[in-house]
Structures are given as structure tokens and as C-alpha cells.
Amino acid sequence: MEEVINTKGLRRVFKTRARAVEAVAGVDLHVRAGEIFGFLGPNGAGKTTTLRMLATLLPPSGGSATVAGCNLLTQPDRIRERIGYVGQAGGSDREITGRRELEFQGRLYGQSSAAARKRAAELITMLELEACADRKSGTYSGGQKRRLDIGLGLVHDPQLLFLDEPTTGLDPQSRARVWDEVRRMHDRGTTVFLTTHYLDEADALCDRVAIIDYGKIVAEGTPEELKRAVAGDVVTLAVAGDQQRALDLLEDQPFVREATLDEGSVLLYVDRGEVAMPAILRLLDGAGLTLMTIGLHRPSLDDVFLRQTGRSLRETAA
């Protein structure tokens, strides 16, 4: 399948007065044409930095990349014509109306003023901004503002759209609207590369996901593949007193693939939960440990993250 983004060893170091931070530490990505690709990771993992490099905003410190068929290092101008980018902060000016912003953006991509006006009207209808299009964007609701910002990335109908945390800070309803919008772009054949620190977003919206932590990709695949690779089931339990004793007891059992402590409970990755549960109960009973809670769930992307990094994304994501 054709790859819209291909990176090899992409790196970015930020030098501050005190020290150098390797924000992106050798990233290899393969994004296929037409897919919704999710870049999942906690705050500070290097998602924005990677995106800004791929969108020609920030020169890489090392590595190479092809974006939309062009070389990132030698053809940034051609890449700019083919991609859209919606940053974390958005990009619309509070003092300007949505319609003016959309028209101006179209003009920057070389459209005539008639074409820009027509395209802006189309996007206003498509993104359901009719009610506010002629007001200054400073007066918009969070959801309206985000849809306008997404519209600014779409004026030239790019083949590849970057969205940096498109739903962060939105209420559930606006969030669902943005998801719908992303799916509609997908249906029209646009490749969407989005970052998120929401597990459910990566799971529900994305065809494929790469998990990034401390500037490195720790896992990549479809959400299903990633979850299947973790284990069959996850058992979460807590005993009265020290969890460590329960962990010591259970981690060497043959039916336990992996065991960790997380937020005062024990997490066990097992092949078949319904078989493991009775055995766990017997073992704890025999050791004189009092079970307080026990639960069984299918692995989530958080379990993938936890297994790869030893930390939970729920804790690290702010």
C-alpha cells in the first residue's frame, strides 16, 4: 500500500540554556494512504514535536522523512501545498470572523478571491458554522472554534491532514462532532494523522496507532493487534494490607503471563480470565490474604502502554 508518511530515525533535540532535551529520539513511522493514524502518548512524549517536523514547521535534528510523496528536507514548499495542519492552539484570530479567516487562508493557497469565497462558504456549511461564521471567532464556543480551526486546515483540500490533539478540552458532544468530521474526511479519501492522549479516541477513531513515550515509538499497529499482543485478559485485584505480598505470590504462577503493581492494586495478565480467577482465589485464601476487590477486563490500549512502559497512561496524561 502507498505510504503517505515514511520516516527513518527522525530526531529532534531542543537545546535550552541548562541542557539538551531529545524530544523525539529516532522515530520510524509508516502511515498509509487513506487511513486515520493515531499518535498516542502522554504529555511531553514528543507528539507535537514530531508533527511540527512533518508539517515543515521545525527542522529535524536528524533522520529523514517522506511526506505526501516529497522529501521533507529538500522539498518543504511542495509538502506545504499538499498538507493541512491544525495545531494544538488552533490558529484562528479572535478578532477576525470565521468567514474572513477561511477566505484569507484560501487566498494564501493561491485561490482567486471568488474561489476562496466559494470554498469558505462550502466549509461553513460542511462544518455547520453558519450561525457564527460572520462573528469574530473570539465569541465562538469551544466546539465551534475547533471546527473553524479544522476548516482552516481543509481550505485547499489537502491529501494529508495533521490534527494535534483535536479533541483536548472539548465537551463530550463537541468531541463526538469532531470524530464525525474526521470520519467524513476519511470517507473522502483524506489521510488523517492525529495525536491524542485519550485511549478511547485512539481505540475508537483510528485505523492504526503508534504509541510514543519519551520520544520513542513503543508499539505500532491496529488497536486490535496491539491489544491482542498484550495478553488474553487482565485481572485487577487488591488485598488488605501490602499488595506486594499478593504480587510475590501470584507472579510465579504458570497461568500468569505478567504481573505489575498499579495504583495500589495488582494487575495480572492471564491467558483465560475465567480459568485464572478461581485459582487466584484459592491461592490468596491459602496464603491467608484477604481479598478486597477483584475484576476482570479485556485489555485496553492502556494495558498496552502499561506493559510497554511500566506506567499507566491514565496517570501520566494530564
Add this chain to the structure above:
Amino acid sequence: MKLARDTGLVFGRYFGLFIRNPAWVALGVLQPVIYLVLFGPLLKSISSVQGFPPGGAYNVFVPGLLVQLGMFGAAGVGFSLIAELRAGVIERLRVTPVSRVALLLGRALRDMLSIVVQSLILILLSLPFGLSIHPIGVVITLGLIALIGLMTASIAYALALWARDENTYAPIIFTSTLPILLLSGVLLPLGLAPQWLRNVAALNPLSYAVDAARAVFRDHLSDPSVTKGVAIMLVLSIVAIAIGARSFGRAVA
């Protein structure tokens, strides 16, 4: 040509922002009026001081006021840029194929235009008070002030892109413009100054602009200091535009 088209677009955006805001427009007109109303009355008495240069009081002071207007008017333009950086506007513009030179020049030309209009208002308002100036002198003066505005705005934008934050930008811009202005003889002619101050001023490019403006206001249009001042400002403006455009091209973080 793409550069001209893009510059026009960017200029249109920022000019529109300015003209649609009545408060900015009112403030822009009011500034030169304040200069005249609050400063003008002082001129009557001071021109009789010994050592005061020849020519009417307004012909001595207005050129200085204009240079000051050109520099102060443009020094603060970085504040709006910092707000735009924060809102992601600059990244959004930089990710389009728009010319990086146009991103700077479009804005700086808007700033330049408002300074030129303010200067013209100041000159026109001074005429009833006894300012006398040849029409060609007005053109030369406005050109000179335009270059000062263009240069200062370009540097201010480059500085704002580097500082990224009002608390870094403000002290730098204010502590640097004040000595530059004082050391250019903008308030009182440096003919009144001690020798050491005059030596320092000779290193200050802006003092050549002030000299040029003063010569124009004395009707010495063919004075070599006029050509010299305009040439120096022209070269510095081009350098400043190059620096500013480069900053837009590489704006990091």
C-alpha cells in the same frame, strides 16, 4: 509575482484588522494631536533660549517629534505578534506556501502606513502654528519616517519571534529605543550637547535621520545630510527586513 501578491494579502489582513477597529484608528489620529496640544505650548518660550538653533520653534521640534513617532509607533508592534504566536496564528500561516518575506513585509507595511498617516496629520496640524515647509520637503520627510517605521517594525517583529513572550520583549524594546532616541538629538538638537554626547550620537544611525529631517525643515533640501540620512535608513531598512523575514522562516517552538 508571488511575493507582491502574498505581501498584498498579508497587508490586507492586518490593515483590515486595524481599520475595522475604531479605537485603534481614533488612537492613531489622537497621538499626533496630543503631541501638539501638550508639547506645542512649551515651544513658544524655549525658542528664545540662548544657543537655540535658527528657524521657527516648530521647524526645530516637529522633525524630532516625527522621528520619535516613527520609532515609538513601530517599536510596540511585536506585542500583537506574540499574542498571535500564542493563538497558533503564526504556525498556521507558516504551514501554508505563503512567502516568508511577505509574512513580514505585509505586516511591516501596514505599520509603516499608519505611521506615515500620523506624521502627515502632525505636519498639517502644525502649519497653523507657524510651521513652514516646502511640499517636496513633506514628501522627503514622510519617506524618511516611513523607512524608520519599516526598519523599527521589522526589528521589533524579529525580536518578538525570538522572545516569544511579552515579559522578555517589553524590557528589551523599551530599554533600547529610549537611548537610541535620546542619542539621536530627537528632543533637543545635539548642537546644545557636550562633546562626548555628540561623539556617541555620531555612532547612532538614527541621528543621521534626525539631521536629515532637520535639514529638510530648514528648507535645505539639497543639503548632503539629507541624502546621507535617507541612504542610511534605506540600507538599514533592507537589512532589517532581511532579518525579520528570516525570523519568520525559521520561527522555532
